[in-house]
Amino acid sequence: MSTSSGEQAFNNVRKLINDVCNRMNIAEACRLRLMECERELIVHFPVRMDAGTVEVFTGFRLVHNDTRGPGKGGIRYHPDVTLDEVRALAALMTLKTAVANIPYGGAKGAVICDPKALSQSELERLTRRYTAEITLLIGPETDIPAPDMGTNPQIMAWIMDTFSMGRGYSVPAVTTGKPLEVGGSRGRFEATGRSCMISALLSAKHLGINAGEATVAIQGFGNVGAAAAKLLAREGFRLIAISDSKGGVYNPKGLALEGLLAQKKETGSIIGFKNAETITNAELLELRCDILVPAAIEHQLVKANTSSVKAKVIIEGANGPITPEADRILGDNGIFVVPDILANTGGVIISYLEWVQGLQFLFWDEAEVNDHLQKILTKAFAEVLQTSQQEKVDMRIAAYMIALRRLATAMALRGIFP
Numbered sequence: 001m002s003t004s005s006g007e008q009a010f011n012n013v014r015k016l017i018n019d020v021c022n023r024m025n026i027a028e029a030c031r032l033r034l035m036e037c038e039r040e041l042i043v044h045f046p047v048r049m050d051a052g053t054v055e056v057f058t059g060f061r062l063v064h065n066d067t068r069g070p071g072k073g074g075i076r077y078h079p080d081v082t083l084d085e086v087r088a089l090a091a092l093m094t095l096k097t098a099v100a101n102i103p104y105g106g107a108k109g110a111v112i113c114d115p116k117a118l119s120q121s122e123l124e125r126l127t128r129r130y131t132a133e134i135t136l137l138i139g140p141e142t143d144i145p146a147p148d149m150g151t152n153p154q155i156m157a158w159i160m161d162t163f164s165m166g167r168g169y170s171v172p173a174v175t176t177g178k179p180l181e182v183g184g185s186r187g188r189f190e191a192t193g194r195s196c197m198i199s200a201l202l203s204a205k206h207l208g209i210n211a212g213e214a215t216v217a218i219q220g221f222g223n224v225g226a227a228a229a230k231l232l233a234r235e236g237f238r239l240i241a242i243s244d245s246k247g248g249v250y251n252p253k254g255l256a257l258e259g260l261l262a263q264k265k266e267t268g269s270i271i272g273f274k275n276a277e278t279i280t281n282a283e284l285l286e287l288r289c290d291i292l293v294p295a296a297i298e299h300q301l302v303k304a305n306t307s308s309v310k311a312k313v314i315i316e317g318a319n320g321p322i323t324p325e326a327d328r329i330l331g332d333n334g335i336f337v338v339p340d341i342l343a344n345t346g347g348v349i350i351s352y353l354e355w356v357q358g359l360q361f362l363f364w365d366e367a368e369v370n371d372h373l374q375k376i377l378t379k380a381f382a383e384v385l386q387t388s389q390q391e392k393v394d395m396r397i398a399a400y401m402i403a404l405r406r407l408a409t410a411m412a413l414r415g416i417f418p
């Protein structure tokens, strides 16, 4: 029987957790606990559609582990999302929050739906009913959702409002990634792109690459890819290629980002951009460049195409864009990979800062938020790099080692109830 990509993704995370636990002699009880999600809620719920009909949707909310703090993780709206995919993403969140050393566990949620095919009022009714169904898990002290693919700040505002109606008072800290007007944090929109930029700068420094002379190719022109492009360009990197789901554009002399953003807004696509050659997503991944940022979807670098990668550094903006086989090839070829659980933690770090601000009802300016992000990520990067050098392992294994050590220590200190 063939395994689905969600199943494959969950197996990949579990295998790596397993291997690293064995390598570090981590307690068996800890390893076993991390093989499964602690709580898995599946809901089937009705939504009244604009045409007057009723449709039943399926959604999930899972907490993978909450030893180090409340569950934390996004909600995905996608027609093909599966329970296993959500399990894999929840497990990655447990590792991410541990690498960044923020006081959270890992969680994730999803609804199987095509948000683009729903009207705003259908989307609102679906979101409010899904929130009501998962209210037994979520809360500012238990499990805090955030946006992921297919969801956005407006959806976080509806979740916060629905949850607050149940409590009878406003609970801004129940979600993060909210609009500023209802308790969002400054800096959230660009946060994940910012952590990609910081990771690229720190990698360039480590490898002796001059940012002012370095070239960058980015796959994906959404929240992560577009913000990373803007911030990397601001640091002096030359953006030579970028793509979306329809394909990419390439100019070795550099692409004008403002023009690209304007064209995407106007036509919905970047294809045909002036002074640039049209390329496929496959070609983009194989371009000669210093830094490659896969910031679209999972499993983009696989066994078949990875030997052709010419970048010196890969910054994983997306979750799981490199398969384990591809990872080995990149390692053999000496390509420096900053793994997703480090490179794209900007979103969850600023989510943490939003939650802290929401709990205190005290909001900071953008410089203060970005300063906290910079400090947390720079420390995490230095710890992972140091472990990688000391233990002679790649950055992904080093990040897993740090996360699993923190999880094992926390589990041992808390013990097992009863």
Ligand code: NAD
Residues within 6 Å of the ligand: 148, 149, 150, 192, 219, 220, 221, 222, 223, 224, 225, 243, 244, 245, 246, 281, 295, 296, 297, 298, 317, 318, 319, 344, 345, 347, 348
């Ligand atoms: P998004 O929906 O805003 O953007 C995704 C981009 O990828 C779009 O430009 C889309 O056109 C492109 N794309 C889709 N399918 C593609 C394909 N087959 N080939 C090439 N490009 C394709 O999503 P996002 O929020 O930018 O998230 C991107 C990735 O980053 C996901 O893996 C997500 O889980 C991960 N991530 C996002 C955040 C965040 O804060 N948004 C945080 C951590 C990780």
